[in-house]
Amino acid sequence: DSSLGLGVGDPASIWARAGLHTGDQLVSVNGITATTWRAMRVVFGNVKEGDTVAVEVRRPSGPACDPPPG
Secondary structure: OOOEEOOOOOOOOHHHHOOOOOOOEEEEEOOEEOOOHHHHHHHHHOOOOOOOOOEEEEEOOEEOOOOOOO
16 A cells, blocks of 8 residues: 555644545545655645645545535
């Protein structure tokens, strides 16, 4: 498995507010497969405030769904 594991330590972080959890596996961001954190930093470096980012994650229980709006 080449996906990247997430560790969300701050419940107020953008990751947590997006519905992501420690143990989630980052599969892709904006359609780009997540293979290294270095590559993902480049992807996130191109994201501007207010942009919508499509994040695909896998959880131990299976694929994660989009969080509810709000």
